[in-house]
Amino acid sequence: MLTRRLGLLASAAIAFGPWSALAEQRKVSAARGRKAKDPAVTGSPADTPLGPVDTTARWAYGIDFDTGAVLLNKQGDDEMPPSSMTKLITIYIVYDRLKQGRLKLDDELPVSEKAWRMQGSKMFVQIGTQVKVEDLIRGVIVQSGNDAALVLAEAIGGSEEGFVELMNKKAQELGLTHSHFVNCTGWPDANQTMSARDICVLASRIIRDFPEYYHYDSEKTFKYNGIEQGNRNPMVQKGTADGLKTGHTEAGGYGVVVSSKRNGRRVILCLNGMSTMHERAEESERLMDWLFFNFEDVTLYSAGDVIERVPVWLGSERTVPMVAGKDLIVTMPRNWRQKAAVKIAYASPVKAPIAKGDQIGTLTVTGEGVPNMEVPLLAAEDITRLGLPGRAMAVIQRYVTGT
CATH class of the missing domain: 2.60.410.10 (D-Ala-D-Ala carboxypeptidase, C-terminal domain)
Structure with missing residues (x-):
């Protein structure tokens, strides 16, 4: 040999590109980090190829989109409450049906009483009405509407239970080894789990498999039924990311999965288990900046x-x-x-x-x-x-x- x-x-x-003073400054800032409110979190920084980096997130995972290189990992394979980040697999199945021609953007789907009564974040669909698939997609992605997700699930799966079977089957096909679903929305349930790694893998597949639909993720507002709501993703609102999803439950804390593309390079980052919306916005921005400044594709x-x-x-x-x-x-x-x-x-x-x-x-x-x-x-x-x-x-x- x-x-x-x-x-x-x-x-x-x-x-070789230059090593800027700003990059060095960001590296030092990230290495120092900030003290988390939970001492256990502070004592468990994220692993990176450059050494430990502090983060207030309980779970964290970051990858390079093109190479798949793992750039940041903190309990990335732990099963955690995914909250509304669950809706990524709901949307994946919707996009898959659209690509197969089994669903069309201008198809109109009926709103059931169950969907109308759904609590949490809402698109505010009305019982007995018909809603276009494209509007429902925006309702799920921009407004994080539980009601919109349920309308899509009932139309595709015949019922939410039938759709959940499709979700778990698709999870296996995509290699999401630490994911299990019992509903299509992320509504709190101890048996509904995903890992930060699985969420990053799923986000990558959405971008790679359905580029013709991914543009919905970057929309900052959507108005339906006379109610205009802003995209809940703080980095999308600032223009520093082009997707994907936020989430929050009492058990899982505040979470987000974001994708950002800068100078032709894309990075995907999932954080979960933070204590406030402000912390989520600040931490996702800080760590995404650090990943871009400290790594490059060669x-x-x-x-x-x-x-x-x-x-x-x-x-x-x-x-x-x-x-x-x-x-x-x-x-x-x-x-x-x-x-x-x-x-x-x-x-x-x-x-x-x-x-x-x-x-x-x-x-x-x-x-x-x-x-x-x-x-x-x-x-x-x-x-x-x-x-x-x-x-x-x-x-x-x-x-x-x-x-």
């Missing part, structure tokens, strides 16, 4: 770049080009990149025949403060096996010359 190491500083594929190789030409044994060609097959992007701390390294490993020579797309090597990224990453490297061409005479000549040549 041949192994080759590449220091990142020597790689021409990496473009392109190691583009999809078509030949990383290495690997020797081939008994093939129609003496070498085969090895590529990553897709743009290879990693998320790294800005001031720790010089400690990162790329290692390429492959068997040499590779025996023919070789099919284009076969894995013939592995690239790993390691380093202090750098999220570990392992990527398969692929053959870029088909290489056929030599016929018997050709194989015989190759064996003789290798015996005589050693090559």
